[in-house]
Amino acid sequence: MDEAGFSIQLKNVNKEYRRDEFRVPVLSNLDLQVAEGEFLALMGPSGSGKTTLLNLIAGLDRATEGEVIVHDEELGSLSESRITRWRADNVGFIFQLYNLIPVLTAFENVELPLLLTKLSKRRRRENVKTALRVVGLEGREDHYPRQLSGGQEQRVAIARAIVTDPYLLVADEPTGDLDRASAEEILDLLQQLNREFQKTIVMVTHDPLAAQRASRVLHLDKGKLVSDLTQSAQIGATS
Amino acid sequence: MKYLHYIYRNARRNPVRSVLTIASTAVTLFLMMILVSFFNINSEVAEGFEKYNRLIIMNSEGFAGMVPISRVREIAAKPGIVAVTPFSWYGGKYGEEEMPFAQFGVDPTTIFSIYDELTVPPDQLKAFINDKAGCVIGRKLAEDRGWKIGDPLPLKGQIYSFDLNLTIRAIYDGPPDRDLRMCMFNWEYLDEGLKKGVSSAESGNAGIIVLKAADGDRLVSLSREIDDEYRNTDKPTRTQTEEAFTKMFGEMMRDLQWLITAIGMAVVFSLVVVAGNAMAMALRERTTEVAILKAIGFNRSLILNLVLAEAVLVAGLGGLIGSFGCKFLCDVVDISKYSAGTLPFFYVSWRTATLGLLVSLLIGLLSGSIPAMAAARRSVIQGLRKVV
Numbered sequence: 001m002d003e004a005g006f007s008i009q010l011k012n013v014n015k016e017y018r019r020d021e022f023r024v025p026v027l028s029n030l031d032l033q034v035a036e037g038e039f040l041a042l043m044g045p046s047g048s049g050k051t052t053l054l055n056l057i058a059g060l061d062r063a064t065e066g067e068v069i070v071h072d073e074e075l076g077s078l079s080e081s082r083i084t085r086w087r088a089d090n091v092g093f094i095f096q097l098y099n100l101i102p103v104l105t106a107f108e109n110v111e112l113p114l115l116l117t118k119l120s121k122r123r124r125r126e127n128v129k130t131a132l133r134v135v136g137l138e139g140r141e142d143h144y145p146r147q148l149s150g151g152q153e154q155r156v157a158i159a160r161a162i163v164t165d166p167y168l169l170v171a172d173e174p175t176g177d178l179d180r181a182s183a184e185e186i187l188d189l190l191q192q193l194n195r196e197f198q199k200t201i202v203m204v205t206h207d208p209l210a211a212q213r214a215s216r217v218l219h220l221d222k223g224k225l226v227s228d229l230t231q232s233a234q235i236g237a238t239s
Numbered sequence: 240m241k242y243l244h245y246i247y248r249n250a251r252r253n254p255v256r257s258v259l260t261i262a263s264t265a266v267t268l269f270l271m272m273i274l275v276s277f278f279n280i281n282s283e284v285a286e287g288f289e290k291y292n293r294l295i296i297m298n299s300e301g302f303a304g305m306v307p308i309s310r311v312r313e314i315a316a317k318p319g320i321v322a323v324t325p326f327s328w329y330g331g332k333y334g335e336e337e338m339p340f341a342q343f344g345v346d347p348t349t350i351f352s353i354y355d356e357l358t359v360p361p362d363q364l365k366a367f368i369n370d371k372a373g374c375v376i377g378r379k380l381a382e383d384r385g386w387k388i389g390d391p392l393p394l395k396g397q398i399y400s401f402d403l404n405l406t407i408r409a410i411y412d413g414p415p416d417r418d419l420r421m422c423m424f425n426w427e428y429l430d431e432g433l434k435k436g437v438s439s440a441e442s443g444n445a446g447i448i449v450l451k452a453a454d455g456d457r458l459v460s461l462s463r464e465i466d467d468e469y470r471n472t473d474k475p476t477r478t479q480t481e482e483a484f485t486k487m488f489g490e491m492m493r494d495l496q497w498l499i500t501a502i503g504m505a506v507v508f509s510l511v512v513v514a515g516n517a518m519a520m521a522l523r524e525r526t527t528e529v530a531i532l533k534a535i536g537f538n539r540s541l542i543l544n545l546v547l548a549e550a551v552l553v554a555g556l557g558g559l560i561g562s563f564g565c566k567f568l569c570d571v572v573d574i575s576k577y578s579a580g581t582l583p584f585f586y587v588s589w590r591t592a593t594l595g596l597l598v599s600l601l602i603g604l605l606s607g608s609i610p611a612m613a614a615a616r617r618s619v620i621q622g623l624r625k626v627v
Contacts, residue, residue: 088536103248
């Protein structure tokens, strides 16, 4: 944590992409602070820059200007190999389309991030089983993604995201491909991870119902923050 | 090791594509094994001759010239010689078959002392020695043709104007890397026939002379001694070890060998391109997956190694099947039987098969390198763009 007590800090961040000879600005002079253990939802229309912001926070992309500080690490200063290592240690990823490896079982998918560690096979097995238990998928270890429902696939993806016990979870439209009931289950799970395991979560969503589960909702438009709403009352109402 | 199951599963992901890549590698390596062995056998067998302490004496003009038969006796009288025999190529027709198998006129009393790795039952050898029109044939020739002791074996002269009416008196056997399809008859039978005929000038000569020395260290000085002795005669000699003599045949095919090698390299190159394309297609389908792996912490070198390992696994499996499959097939099936006498024996050595496997691994490395580098270099954002 830095001196201000925030675990994620963006200072005057600009991000632009190059399309041939054109420069396309995506984020402009963005400042943001996220406290440890916060559940943040990023909302906004398509092209507003919310996924770009998520990628910057997760260390997948680099700001054109400004500083992105996550867990005391200024991500722009890290080399490619160091930022890859940093992601492995600190970030868990949840995607809209689950993105499980189809040729691996649920167990093997969850085990993937642990292969990068020095844990013994036995310890890896224990950690995978724990992660699968947290997401409620005991007994499904040997199932391949094609043998699971969409909601179950997303649970496996969440287990993969938490198996290394990362500090930060980033979720990009985690319920975007699910029916309402499954989406509710996934959101319950994210809330549980936030509350019981104190995971800091940054979630991009178009779904207002999903955003209601977050403790704070940021609205972006054309690369700028247009509203910042803390909604503890709503959380209480829905949980 | 902990990534093995991931590599293996990926290799099996598209079974049709993997099987086709494996099959194309296997077939290519199989054919390469046949070609490489064809050229290697000669030198491998030649190297094996060293321990037999044999020298080949031929006319210095090469096969076009002859060696007077009197020299057999003269050379046999030298110290340190175990035995000497004439060895004359007959090249006769059997029925309507031209050059059906190798036929040589030899000295029956010494031939099996010189080629002592060949075995013949003593009673049969005695019968061969005692019958001037008798012959000894190799076990494989006897098996191929269904011939047995006592069967007539008439040969019509093509080079010599004398036909041989031979009778099979003995069947010899020997190690698998020896020609077991030869027919050897008494040189004197041929010579006497030539003396009686119109071309008596052909008589009194041997094609080559083969000797066995008691001591391998004597071979160099002995060959020099023999050539020096006949240098100023009308038929000077060129004496060389059996190893050098055998390799000489390989040298004759050097141009062909280069051509075949060049074609082989072109085939390997095209296989690299085909396998590389298959690997590139496989990775294009997995662009997002590779991005996910990178996102969760797999670094570039690990991605590169995983892709290379997959390519090496597929090509290596093809190489294993092609190279060692070819070896085991040649061990089980006697391919030389179907070569119309051009190959006295054929085998794929462990060394050649292992070389084939290494070539296939190299094919895997080369074919996987470009797709692997592309996958390793592609940024996570580029890879994820499909889904985010």
